Every structure is written in C-alpha cells, then in structure tokens.
Amino acid sequence: MPPKIPPGVGPQFPQVVVLVGATGDLARRKLLPGLFHLTNSGFIPGCRIIGVSLDELDADGFRKIAQEALTEFSTRKFSEADWGAFAGGLDYVSLGAGPSTLRAAVLAAEAAFNGESRRLHYLSVPPNAALSAVRLLGEAELVDRSRVIMEKPFGTDLESAVTLNSKLHEVFDEGQIFRIDHFLGKEAAQNILAFRFANGLFEPIWNRNFIDHVQIDVPEKLALGKRAAFYEQTGAYRDMVVTHLFQILGFMGMEAPTSLEPKPISEEKNKVFRSMLPIDPADVVRGQYTGYRSEDGISRDSDTETFIALKCFIDNWRWAGVPFYLRTGKRLAEGQRIISIAFREPPKSMFPAGSGVGAQGPDHLTFDLADAAKMSLSFYGKRPGPGMRLDKLSMQFAMHDTTHIGDVLEAYERLILDAMRGDHTLFTTAEGIERLWEVSMPLLESPPPVRFYDPGSWGPNSIHQMIAPHAWRLPFERGWRDPNNFG
Ligand code: BG6
Numbered sequence: 001m002p003p004k005i006p007p008g009v010g011p012q013f014p015q016v017v018v019l020v021g022a023t024g025d026l027a028r029r030k031l032l033p034g035l036f037h038l039t040n041s042g043f044i045p046g047c048r049i050i051g052v053s054l055d056e057l058d059a060d061g062f063r064k065i066a067q068e069a070l071t072e073f074s075t076r077k078f079s080e081a082d083w084g085a086f087a088g089g090l091d092y093v094s095l096g097a098g099p100s101t102l103r104a105a106v107l108a109a110e111a112a113f114n115g116e117s118r119r120l121h122y123l124s125v126p127p128n129a130a131l132s133a134v135r136l137l138g139e140a141e142l143v144d145r146s147r148v149i150m151e152k153p154f155g156t157d158l159e160s161a162v163t164l165n166s167k168l169h170e171v172f173d174e175g176q177i178f179r180i181d182h183f184l185g186k187e188a189a190q191n192i193l194a195f196r197f198a199n200g201l202f203e204p205i206w207n208r209n210f211i212d213h214v215q216i217d218v219p220e221k222l223a224l225g226k227r228a229a230f231y232e233q234t235g236a237y238r239d240m241v242v243t244h245l246f247q248i249l250g251f252m253g254m255e256a257p258t259s260l261e262p263k264p265i266s267e268e269k270n271k272v273f274r275s276m277l278p279i280d281p282a283d284v285v286r287g288q289y290t291g292y293r294s295e296d297g298i299s300r301d302s303d304t305e306t307f308i309a310l311k312c313f314i315d316n317w318r319w320a321g322v323p324f325y326l327r328t329g330k331r332l333a334e335g336q337r338i339i340s341i342a343f344r345e346p347p348k349s350m351f352p353a354g355s356g357v358g359a360q361g362p363d364h365l366t367f368d369l370a371d372a373a374k375m376s377l378s379f380y381g382k383r384p385g386p387g388m389r390l391d392k393l394s395m396q397f398a399m400h401d402t403t404h405i406g407d408v409l410e411a412y413e414r415l416i417l418d419a420m421r422g423d424h425t426l427f428t429t430a431e432g433i434e435r436l437w438e439v440s441m442p443l444l445e446s447p448p449p450v451r452f453y454d455p456g457s458w459g460p461n462s463i464h465q466m467i468a469p470h471a472w473r474l475p476f477e478r479g480w481r482d483p484n485n486f487g
Contacts, residue, residue, distance in 0.1 A: 392478065
C-alpha cells in the first residue's frame with residue numbers, strides 16, 4: 001500500500017523534469033534517488049525525467065546510471081517493480097543534440113501524461129555553465145508552464161551573480177526561479193524557526209545581552225571524490241560558507257517574520273545579511289589538506305582552500321559585538337553539522353574554588369543539523385552527595401526518540417517538492433545572494449595564504465588563535481546521549 005500523502009503536500013499536476021547535469025555527482029547522490037522517492041511514494045502525481053549532460057548516452061545508458069545511483073545512494077528499500085515504473089519515465093538528451101531535440105523529448109514526455117502537466121528544470125551545473133543551460137532552455141522554448149531550480153553557488157562573486165541574475169531574467173520571470181540551498185531544506189534548519197518563534201522561552205534571551213558567541217561548525221570527513229574539477233574552481237568558502245553557513249546564520253540571527261510566507265522570511269533574512277560587516281581577511285583562516293595538490297584534476301600549485309574558518313559579525317541592535325565563528329572543510333577528523341550558542345557566564349560566583357563551576361565552559365545550546373536532528377541545552381548542576389561539586393549536565397532531544405523519524409524528507413526532496421508547488425519559502429533571493437557576495441568581496445580580493453593541515457585533523461593550528469579566548473566546541477568533550485542507553 002503506498003503511504004497516504006496529505007492533500008496539498010505535493011504538486012497538483014504531473015511533472016516533466018529536465019535534469020541538466022544528470023550524470024554528475026549531485027544528481028547521482030541526491031537528485032535521482034530523491035525524485036525516485038517522491039514519485040514512488042506518491043508525493044508527485046506523475047514524473048518523467050529527461051537527463052541532460054555533456055555525456056553521449058542514450059536513454060538506456062542513462063537508465064543504467066540512474067539504477068546504479070539508486071542502488072548506491074537510495075536510503076530506502078525498493079522493489080524491481082518500483083524501479084521498473086520509474087525507469088519507464090526516464091529519457092536522455094545529450095547537450096550536443098541541441099535545443100530542438102530537447103524540446104521534442106519534453107513534448108513526448110508531456111504527451112505520455114495525456115493531460116495537463118508542469119515543467120521543472122533542475123540546473124545541477126557549476127556556476128560557469130549556468131547561463132548556457134538557461135539559454136538552452138530558452139532556445140528550446142521550454143519556459144512556459146515551467147519553474148527552474150538553480151544550484152548553488154549562484155555566481156562566483158558579486159559581479160558574476162549580478163550578471164547571472166540579469167541574464168536569467170531575460171529568460172525566466174523571478175516567480176519561476178528557485179535558487180536552492182539545500183541546508184534550508186534540512187528539517188533541523190527549519191526547526192530553528194520553530195524553536196525560536198513557536199516558544200516564549202528562548203526568544204527573550206536570543207540576543208547580545210545573553211549570548212556570548214555562536215559557532216556554526218560543519219566539518220566533513222569526505223574527500224572530493226569525482227568533484228575535483230568543480231571544487232578546484234570553487235573552494236570551501238564558495239561551496240559552503242557564502243551558501244549554506246550564511247543561510248543558517250540568517251535563520252539564527254533574523255527577527256520574527258510577520259508570517260511564515262516567502263516574502264516576510266526573505267525580508268528578515270536579508271536584513272541580517274544587510275547588517276553583516278564585510279568579512280575581514282584578518283579574521284579568516286584558509287587551509288588546504290596535505291596531498292590535495294597531488295590529486296587528479298588538481299593543479300600542482302593550487303591555492304584553493306579545502307578548509308575555512310572565520311569570524312563574522314551582524315552589526316545590528318540584537319547582535320552587535322557578538323562574534324559568529326564559522327568553520328567547514330574536507331577530510332577533517334569528523335563529519336558534523338552543529339550550531340552551538342554559548343551563553344554569557346554569571347557575573348559573580350558564590351561557589352567555592354574547586355567546585356567546578358565554569359570549569360567546563362559556558363552553558364550551551366547546541367543544534368545538530370543531521371537529518372535525525374538533535375538539540376541539547378547544557379548547564380551546571382550539583383553533583384549528588386556531600387559538599388557542593390558542580391557538573392555540566394544537559395537536557396537533550398533527539399528526533400530518534402519520536403515516532404516521526406520515518407517522516408523526514410531528505411533536504412533535496414523537500415525543496416524539489418516545494419519548487420514543484422511553486423513555494424519559495426525555503427529558497428534564497430537574488431538580493432540576499434548579491435549582498436552575501438558583497439560582504440565576501442574583501443576576502444575574495446585579498447585571501448590570506450592557505451595553510452596546510454593533516455587529513456584527519458581539525459584544520460590548521462591557527463584556528464585556535466582565531467577563536468581565543470573561546471574554544472571550538474568540536475570535538476565534543478561529552479558526546480550526545482545515546483538514546484538506546486540511559487545508563
Ligand atoms: C554541498 C557541497 O552543497 O553540501 C558539498 O557542495 C558538501 O561539498 C555538501 O559536502 C554537504 O551537505 P550535507 O547535506 O551532506 O551536509
């Protein structure tokens with residue numbers, strides 16, 4: 001029995017998806033498995049996919065790639081029959097075949113629906129290929145009844161983002177454009193909004209009077225795999241910071257929107273971005289893991305950073321003077337995605353020396369942005385027994401403890417579904433993106449030299465000076481509570 005999907009969750013009409021970059025890493029890891037799940041679970045009333053890429057393939061060749069991708073990356077079990085139904089809706093057009101072949105393939109897919117349908121173009125291509133993909137869709141006259149998802153990074157600096165926006169508008173109306181940042185599709189990211197604005201408890205202390213500093217820390221163990229060519233042009237700042245980490249910063253820092261609609265949410269996020277101080281290169285550590293330069297597809301004297309840590313500020317009434325420390329990188333010691341909020345410490349302590357008060361850092365509120373989200377609030381409490389010894393205790397919530405864990409949609413699935421329904425709430429805006437490039441320009445124009453770090457470490461040593469007198473929360477001194485073991 002297919003699961004019951006509540007009405008209004010999915011799009012009304014079947015969808016023809018033109019997936020540009022269909023054989024790339026993202027398509028194989030996330031987009032094909034995601035589109036399969038949405039179709040197979042009944043979220044979409046029908047879906048046919050036309051893969052497009054530079055590779056010379058036929059439809060069967062693409063089906064083979066899709067099947068391998070599903071086998072390797074789908075997190076859910078599926079049957080031969082499920083695959084067969086999905087495979088029947090796959091087609092392929094190589095970029096070399098030109099706009100008229102693409103148009104014919106889309107019209108054939110639409111005819112197979114035998115009724116009204118919509119088009120979703122997903123441009124899973126690097127920034128330098130985005131414009132030619134947009135032009136192709138224009139020349140193929142596939143703009144009507146369509147929406148277009150643009151992958152990040154959107155441009156590579158302020159000038160290229162402004163140009164891309166204006167050229168994009170020559171083909172698509174703003175209402176058709178969905179600039180994706182998949183971190184905003186993560187359950188845990190949306191839970192920041194719920195946590196802040198659905199409760200009376202935390203919002204009153206969500207400001208510079210109570211919060212000492214914030215860390216947004218996304219170390220990855222992952223290496224580059226087959227993405228060397230993309231990554232070499234992009235680097236950690238453009239790949240992760242100007243996109244994902246700053247969008248999370250927007251949710252963390254924004255004022256309460258007047259409603260949960262796209263415009264009020266973007267307005268509040270954009271106000272945060274407008275208040276950001278330009279990134280000072282002196283507050284940035286760029287790193288490169290040793291061995292990167294000898295990998296395939298990487299220049300032997302590459303200056304691309306595979307790691308970045310920086311301090312930035314939102315210079316408004318709520319946050320003036322509160323440092324936000326951001327860090328991300330490849331081939332680090334652990335894969336984690338956390339936001340950690342350190343509260344100010346009490347002004348005076350009546351507890352005796354040696355009691356342990358303050359010994360384990362300030363009180364922290366920590367969000368784990370994994371699909372199975374977690375949250376923790378840590379504080380000092382008395383250790384049972386004689387005298388007054390204090391220990392760091394914590395209250396923790398784990399999505400795993402609820403019965404809803406099976407309902408989590410992977411971030412791309414959630415966002416693809418929203419785009420098919422025309423809902424812009426969790427997408428980024430041209431204004432927001434351009435402002436983020438604007439604050440980035442001092443760093444992009446005068447990047448500090450890359451410092452080397454060992455694969456498996458936490459980055460170059462200078463990250464500790466950068467955050468002093470504070471310390472990085474990761475690696476955690478105390479791990480998350482194991483939900484299966486309360487002992
Ligand atoms: C992508 C970046 O956008 O996000 C990758 O291009 C990165 O380099 C990935 O690994 C991380 O996403 P997630 O959802 O796995 O945390």
